[in-house]
Amino acid sequence: MPLLGKLIKKSIDVANELFEEDKNPVEAQSEALRNLLESAKNTDFGRRYQFNEILKSEDVAKSFRVSVPCFDYHRMFGEWWHKTVEGIPxxxxxxSPEYFALSSGTTGSKSKRIxxxxExxxxxxxxxxxxxxxxxxxxLPDEFFQKGILMLGSSTELEERNGHLEGEISGISASNIPFWFKGYYKPGEEIAKIQDWDERVQRIAEQAPNWDIGALSGIPSWIELMLKKVIEHNNLKNIHEIWPSLSVFTTGxxxxxxxxxxxxxxxxxxxLYLDTYLASEGFIALQVRPNEDMSMQLAYDGGIYFEFIPFQPEYFDENGAPFEDAPALSLAQVEEGNEYAMLISTVSGAWRYSIGDTIKFTNKEKAEIKITGRTKFFLNVVGSQLSVNKMTDAIQKLEEEYKMSISEFTVAAVKHDGEFYHQWVIGSGNESNTDEEALARTLDEALKNVNKNYGVARSKALKGVKLKLASPETFYDWAEQTKKKGGQIKIPQMMSESEMKAFLEFIS
Structure with missing residues (x-):
């Protein structure tokens, strides 16, 4: 086996042993909170909420929770971050931050600036x-550790605005990779700067024969489209014909x-599939060990302090923002299997900030989680309380029963003749030869089996299920029309009624 690969792998083994000496997650989180408060105590925010006094209290976490309210993006920006964007230090x-991450989330709304x-x-x-x-x-074989890593994120060509640079977080991160990593990083700085996604993917397809790729990183739908383009352009049967060493996909x-x-x-x-959780607000979690369900470990020593609100309807408004009196738990207080919405406080100046995602703990001792959905979901208008993970379970049931491949889906609660229905659109390569009504019935039954609240809603306010099949490419074309293609753009798995009606019009 190549000597270089052995040396790199040995270096990683040694470094990993050092990482394994990390502190207990609960202790690390306590230290993280103190460091955050100490660093920001003389900022406008720190003086307003008396960080100095919080640091003197016997229970810093409790005092912080009582003294500082919860913020979502709109409140944080409206009261504080708009000053930061204007250049006030x-x-x-x-x-003052050098960068702002642009994020429109999954709704296609005006870009947020984070x-x-x-730090x-x-x-x-x-x-x-x-x-x-x-x-x-x-x-993994020794030679894997000297192969290229293809990261398909947003463009690294950032826009200058009022003395700072703006772009999506994947583009900002890729533009700041360590110097020693640049030899492994693909598609390289020149291609990574291309703004147009189709043009960037075309250049990747053209250069693919010159690279020896061992790992991929990116959002699954866009990585899949990129691989199809490489295969088509180079007249291949599968991607391993051109990249035989490809062994790892870091998804997220x-x-x-x-x-x-x-x-x-x-x-x-x-x-080998590894999950990650990189948001515009920070690197939230990562998969650090082999496990069957791809659970990720919270980045508990990565400049973020976490709190967890039990995900129950009485604690959130109709937009998914937590109420002022919503109880928040520390890492020491959570329980495995329960669903929580996360609050984060970070080295970028987010404080008790609702990131909008819901998680459950799979291993509390190791601080390992799975993402279960979003706090802002529209299907609770009839009490169905469907989370993304429950919908994914039902979608997998369809795949098994109908021998079909479903790579995209979205759903909304819509009204027809005064009655509520769940309108689904499913992206599958089998759309031309599958009975939509039969699929809707199977999906309906599967959802009743995985979620008792859904079953109750179906017996009362929720009249039924409507289902429309479309090709996966339709979803990507929709993303291109309403936002843009590729990068950090996510296909929304839940829509508002107006968004769904617009999407159905687009399909037809």
Whole structure:
């Protein structure tokens, strides 16, 4: 085996042993909170909420929770971050950030601007290195560790605005990769700067024969489209014909399970799949050890302090924002199996900030989680309380029963003749020869089996299920029309009624 690969793998093994000496997650979180408060105590925000006094209290976590209200993006921006965007320093974090991450979430709304400080860049980089180090726990050949890593994110060509740079978080992160990593990083700086997604993918397809790729990283739907383009352009049967060393796919952004079947049709053999949770607000969690359900470990020592609100309807408004009196728990207080919405406080000056995602703990001792959905979901208007993970379970039932591959789906609660229905659109390559009404009945029964609240709603306010089949490409064309293609763009798995009506018009 190549000597270089052995040396790199040995270095990773040694570094990983050092990472394994990390503190207990609960202790690390307590230290993280103190460090955050100490760093920001002289900012406008720190003086307003008396961080100095909080640091003197016997129970810092409790005092912080009582003294500082919850914020969602709109409140944080309206009261504080708009000053940061205008160039005023020391608002919620010392100094002024060099970057702002642009994020429209999954709704296609006007881009949010989220500060990204130098401390956050370093935290993201350290957490990313930790995931690379964890690869020593997997049965990978020595030569893997000298192969290229193709990261398909947003453009690294950032826009200058009022003295700072703006772009999506994947583009900001890729533009700040360590110097020693640049030899492994693909598609390289020149291609990564191309703004147009189709043009960037075309250049990747053209250069693909010159690369020896061992790992992929990106959102599943866009990685899949990229692989199809490489295969088509180079007249291949599968991607392993051109990249025989391809062994790892680091996924993230959306659940991978609905994409796995169609994804593996592009391969000669399955890959090692690792999950990540990189948001515009920071690197939230990463998979650090082999496990069957792809559980991720919270980045508890990555410049973020976490709190957890039990995900119950009485604690959130209709937009998914937590109420002022919603109870928030520390990492020490959570329980495995329960569903929580997360609040984060970060080295970019987010404070008790509702990130909008829901999670459940799969291993509290190791601080490992699975993402279950979003706090802002529209299907609760009739009490169905459907989360993304329950919908994914039902979608997998359809795949098994009808021998079909479903790579995209979305759903909304809509009204017909005064009655509520759940309108589904399913993206599948089988759309031309499958009975939509039969699919709707099977989906309805599967949802009743996985969610008792859904069953109750179906017996009362929820009249029925309507289902429309479309090709997966229709979803991507819709994304291109309403937002843009590729990068960090996620296909929304839940829509509002107006969004669904617009999408159905687009399909027809």
């Amino acid at each position: 020391d608002v919620t974090w010392p100094g 500060p990204v400080t130098k 956050m860049i370093e935290a993201i980089r350290s957490t990313g290195i930790k995931q690379v180090m964890s690869l020593s726990d997997y049965d 952004g959306v659940p991978f399970e609905p994409h796995q079947e169609s994804f593996e049709k592009l391969l000669d053999h399955p890959l």
